[in-house]
Amino acid sequence: xxxxxxxxxxxxxxxxxxxxxxxxxxxxxxxxxxxxxxxxxxxxxxxxxxxxxxxxxxxxxxxxxxxxxxxxxxxxxxxxxxxxxxxxxxxxxxxxxxxxxxxxxxxxxxxxxxxxxxxxxxxxxxxxxxxx
Numbered sequence: 001x002x003x004x005x006x007x008x009x010x011x012x013x014x015x016x017x018x019x020x021x022x023x024x025x026x027x028x029x030x031x032x033x034x035x036x037x038x039x040x041x042x043x044x045x046x047x048x049x050x051x052x053x054x055x056x057x058x059x060x061x062x063x064x065x066x067x068x069x070x071x072x073x074x075x076x077x078x079x080x081x082x083x084x085x086x087x088x089x090x091x092x093x094x095x096x097x098x099x100x101x102x103x104x105x106x107x108x109x110x111x112x113x114x115x116x117x118x119x120x121x122x123x124x125x126x127x128x129x130x131x132x
Contacts, residue, residue: 017086020118024110031086032118039083043123046079077116078104084119 022028054072057065081100088098103112
């Protein structure tokens with residue numbers, strides 16, 4: 001399979017998710033959503049207001065405002081995880097299948113950070129995409 005998620009058989013098939021083997025938790029795989037125009041619009045809509053609040057508060061510089069910035073950044077991370085994580089294989093948390101909430105609340109921090117990094121990589125435009 002190519003890195004673009006296209007399988008070559010007798011026809012081309014685009015895979016709308018990307019399966020990744022965890023580096024931080026061996027034996028675990030997770031699937032993240034690939035970016036599309038519709039998904040970019042959806043995600044932008046979800047994050048836009050929070051991002052504006054972060055920018056406004058960062059301009060203030062007061063300690064209380066910076067604490068709120070840290071909280072809002074965590075909220076944005078949660079939006080990204082809820083938007084981008086499709087599944088986790090090879091792991092249960094307290095005997096239950098993994099959900100985004102259980103992963104964030106009780107799961108290995110290294111894993112959710114790794115997943116968040118993979119989601120952010122899928123969100124980013126490549127150099128070629130920026131040129132268009």
